[in-house]
Amino acid sequence: MSTDDLPNRNxxxxxxxxxxxxxxxxxxxxxxxxxxxxxxTGVASAHDVSLVQLRLFGILRDRTPGMRELxxxxxxxxxxxxxxxxxxxxxxxVQRRPSPHDGRGVLVxxxxxxxxxxxxxxxxxAQRLAALTAPLSAEERALLRTLTAKILPA
Amino acid sequence: MSTDDLPNRNxxxxxxxxxxxxxxxxxxxxxxxxxxxxxxTGVASAHDVSLVQLRLFGILRDRTPGMRELxxxxxxxxxxxxxxxxxxxxxxxVQRRPSPHDGRGVLVxxxxxxxxxxxxxxxxxAQRLAALTAPLSAEERALLRTLTAKILPA
DNA sequence: TATTGTTATACTCTATAACTATA
DNA sequence: TATAGTTATAGAGTATAACAATA
Numbered sequence: 001m002s003t004d005d006l007p008n009r010n011x012x013x014x015x016x017x018x019x020x021x022x023x024x025x026x027x028x029x030x031x032x033x034x035x036x037x038x039x040x041t042g043v044a045s046a047h048d049v050s051l052v053q054l055r056l057f058g059i060l061r062d063r064t065p066g067m068r069e070l071x072x073x074x075x076x077x078x079x080x081x082x083x084x085x086x087x088x089x090x091x092x093x094v095q096r097r098p099s100p101h102d103g104r105g106v107l108v109x110x111x112x113x114x115x116x117x118x119x120x121x122x123x124x125x126a127q128r129l130a131a132l133t134a135p136l137s138a139e140e141r142a143l144l145r146t147l148t149a150k151i152l153p154a
Numbered sequence: 155m156s157t158d159d160l161p162n163r164n165x166x167x168x169x170x171x172x173x174x175x176x177x178x179x180x181x182x183x184x185x186x187x188x189x190x191x192x193x194x195t196g197v198a199s200a201h202d203v204s205l206v207q208l209r210l211f212g213i214l215r216d217r218t219p220g221m222r223e224l225x226x227x228x229x230x231x232x233x234x235x236x237x238x239x240x241x242x243x244x245x246x247x248v249q250r251r252p253s254p255h256d257g258r259g260v261l262v263x264x265x266x267x268x269x270x271x272x273x274x275x276x277x278x279x280a281q282r283l284a285a286l287t288a289p290l291s292a293e294e295r296a297l298l299r300t301l302t303a304k305i306l307p308a
Numbered sequence: 309t310a311t312t313g314t315t316a317t318a319c320t321c322t323a324t325a326a327c328t329a330t331a
Numbered sequence: 332t333a334t335a336g337t338t339a340t341a342g343a344g345t346a347t348a349a350c351a352a353t354a
Binding site for chain 1: 352354
């Protein structure tokens with residue numbers, strides 16, 4: 001949550017000279033990312049789940065993947081999925097069922113309660129982030145989308 | 155790292171109608187935050203430290219705080235600091251010394267090696283994030299800073 | 309043999325509660 | 332009493348390596 005994170009301190013590579021110089025683009029991106037992640041984490045913990053759990057549920061909104069695919073989506077090792085899914089399952093938020101096509105595989109899906117939590121969480125995130133961008137006009141928001149789209153991977 | 159995170163799926167509150175509609179501002183912010191955090195985490199783990207450790211070092215660049223102040227900066231409980239600092243200390247990256255003014259307190263500071271790692275890490279982050287914004291013109295970057303400044307807390 | 313998933317193990321990170329020692 | 336910090340404990344999250352079952 002703190003804002004004085006890593007890059008900068010008026011002495012980075014490339015060198016900002018003036019003492020009271022405006023924060024550069026890199027700083028801006030870092031601070032914005034912490035702000036947004038703080039919102040995401042806050043919503044997750046308001047529902048007693050971690051951000052990774054919430055991301056897991058988000059993936060399951062329109063998919064019923066196996067552990068391997070899930071691990072890939074989350075950027076985790078497959079062995080990490082076992083516990084993650086097991087904890088969510090124990091709380092009745094997801095369910096694990098044997099794959100009909102592959103005797104080795106399981107298919108993970110949201111329970112009704114898990115889906116409810118997911119939708120509520122998504123709505124809260126959307127609402128809180130919309131509030132964050134409230135200072136921007138519609139034109140400025142459009143501009144922000146355009147600029148960000150040039151940065152995000154295709 | 156996955157991009158299909160929480161908000162949206164063409165069915166959020168406020169409702170995007172068209173099927174192939176452009177991603178909205180909220181989505182954009184979430185994706186951007188994950189992209190940036192991925193860069194930060196990647197740089198940290200390239201040096202075998204966590205992002206929290208790297209943030210800790212960043213704070214210590216121009217301060218010699220006590221555990222309590224450190225915990226406040228990182229948004230952690232003071233009891234969490236003990237292990238965090240102890241692990242960094244064991245690796246020779248920070249040092250803990252008794253406060254001269256308060257018999258109960260300790261002052262945490264970077265070792266020369268810790269400072270080296272911090273500067274290298276900050277430079278790598280700046281470099282990688284600059285690369286990320288390379289598709290933007292100087293004017294566009296300035297615009298991005300302006301827009302973001304309206305979102306970030308004063 | 310290759311793949312899917314789990315288990316065993318070990319570590320980091322985090323919080324709560326209880327404690328020590330100063331103030 | 333109040334504050335700074337640590338310790339004890341518990342749990343989540345993560346990875347590596349070894350394993351079982353199936354393909």
